Amino acid sequence: MKATWHAVAGGGRPEGVRRHPELAELPCDFMYTAAGLDPAAELGAAAARLMDRFSQLAVLAAREAVADAGLDPAAWDGSRVAVVIGSAHGGLPFYDEQHAVLAERGPRRVSPKLAPLTVVNGAASSVCGDLGALGPSLAVSTACSSGTVALGTAHQLLRSGACDLVVAGGAESVLSRLLIASACRLKAVSTRREDPATACRPFDAGRDGFVVGEGAGLLVLERPEHARARGATPRAVIRGYGASSDAASIVAPDPEGAGIERALRAALADAQVAGAEVDHVNAHGTSTVLNDLIEGRALVRVLGEGPLVTSTKAVTGHTLGAAGGIETALTVLALEEQTVPPTVNLTTPDPQLPAGLDLVRGAARRARLRCAVKTSLGFGGHNAALVLTRD
Numbered sequence: 001m002k003a004t005w006h007a008v009a010g011g012g013r014p015e016g017v018r019r020h021p022e023l024a025e026l027p028c029d030f031m032y033t034a035a036g037l038d039p040a041a042e043l044g045a046a047a048a049r050l051m052d053r054f055s056q057l058a059v060l061a062a063r064e065a066v067a068d069a070g071l072d073p074a075a076w077d078g079s080r081v082a083v084v085i086g087s088a089h090g091g092l093p094f095y096d097e098q099h100a101v102l103a104e105r106g107p108r109r110v111s112p113k114l115a116p117l118t119v120v121n122g123a124a125s126s127v128c129g130d131l132g133a134l135g136p137s138l139a140v141s142t143a144c145s146s147g148t149v150a151l152g153t154a155h156q157l158l159r160s161g162a163c164d165l166v167v168a169g170g171a172e173s174v175l176s177r178l179l180i181a182s183a184c185r186l187k188a189v190s191t192r193r194e195d196p197a198t199a200c201r202p203f204d205a206g207r208d209g210f211v212v213g214e215g216a217g218l219l220v221l222e223r224p225e226h227a228r229a230r231g232a233t234p235r236a237v238i239r240g241y242g243a244s245s246d247a248a249s250i251v252a253p254d255p256e257g258a259g260i261e262r263a264l265r266a267a268l269a270d271a272q273v274a275g276a277e278v279d280h281v282n283a284h285g286t287s288t289v290l291n292d293l294i295e296g297r298a299l300v301r302v303l304g305e306g307p308l309v310t311s312t313k314a315v316t317g318h319t320l321g322a323a324g325g326i327e328t329a330l331t332v333l334a335l336e337e338q339t340v341p342p343t344v345n346l347t348t349p350d351p352q353l354p355a356g357l358d359l360v361r362g363a364a365r366r367a368r369l370r371c372a373v374k375t376s377l378g379f380g381g382h383n384a385a386l387v388l389t390r391d
Contacts, residue, residue: 001064005333007315008316013344014200016032016035017196017199018035022177028189028193031180031211050116051122054089054171054174054216055091055126057215058124058126061171063131065169076132077164078134080163081163082133082166083131084139084140084157084167085123085150086149086322087141087322090122092178092179098111121137121138123139124139142380143320143382144376145382147323147325147326147327148374150168168219169322170325172323173214173215174212175214179212180212190211200314201346201347203285203357204345204349210313211317211318213316215316234391235332236336239271242268242269242270242384243263243266245259245382245383246258247259247381248381250379254381257298260284263375268302278371280310280334280372281374282312282330282374283299283310287311292311297354299357300354305356305358309359315341340365340369374386
């Protein structure tokens with residue numbers, strides 16, 4: 001995660017985006033991928049074969065998070081450890097591959113592993129098996145808000161006393177010709193093929209859609225009493241969680257932003273924090289025309305003009321169900337480093353955005369950060385928000 005933070009906070013030209021032969025001749029033939037990652041080398045060839053790539057990414061992220069928390073799975077009480085992982089699409093690329101096998105080679109050549117490898121709960125199941133987590137194991141699928149909803153669900157599990165530790169967040173890998181072709185038809189993704197590194201432009205007047213990415217972002221959440229008993233110091237604290245449904249379009253946010261506003265107000269009430277106390281927002285900020293305007297206006301209505309706002313998707317890509325996990329981890333690091341990363345590729349803010357929306361651009365900005373918010377919106381009208389503090 002440190003390498004991701006340095007890339008995001010550095011504000012330089014995004015390096016993870018490139019063209020892919022699988023997407024050749026599509027209006028959008030590029031996406032962000034974890035280039036150079038060899039899951040078979042990290043996990044062992046036999047174990048890797050029993051996971052789709054989104055599950056492999058989840059296991060690797062879980063290992064990193066657990067090690068960072070100073071935990072040893074060999075020593076913990078697995079029955080008190082839960083796993084909650086969000087994903088929008090699960091193992092979609094393997095579906096694509098096996099559909100081609102069925103069409104070209106017949107039913108006897110279709111893999112018997114199709115269902116167990118591609119189900120949305122595959123990441124949670126794989127992480128449980130790798131870590132020996134024996135408590136509740138949950139999969140969340142609320143489109144692009146999945147990772148944030150997973151963290152909110154984990155927060156509620158800890159409050160209920162159902163477990164002491166939760167490994168939670170999101171994982172996604174969708175290098176799928178079918179999905180990207182559909183996103184092109186929907187006009188949701190950027191078609192700036194001439195320079196993919198500048199295609200994702202959150203809040204910019206010239207934005208024309210998001211760029212898909214892959215990744216996993218998992219965090220370890222822990223009951224305060226359990227953390228104190230083992231002498232652990234938290235990086236940050238989740239104080240509040242809110243979620244809502246637009247109950248409107250399946251492909252666009254509520255035009256007035258009422259859904260994300262309800263989720264944000266619920267999270268603030270849960271945290272017992274006033275909007276004016278929020279210093280920083282890691283926004284959903286997808287680089288789509290509708291999302292950025294609707295979200296920006298809602299943020300100013302609820303939080304006022306004080307928070308420093310950023311979107312980190314121009315560096316990571318829009319990792320769909322993983323976005324909330326990755327971006328919450330980046331929000332934790334922003335609180336820890338007292339630094340807000342810039343919104344890369346934002347050169348000319350959309351003039352229709354509220355004048356009071358303080359978008360960080362150009363370079364990272366140092367500030368006194370005590371309280372931060374992470375917002376997420378997803379297809380189908382799923383909205384979620386988290387409130388985090390330094391301690």
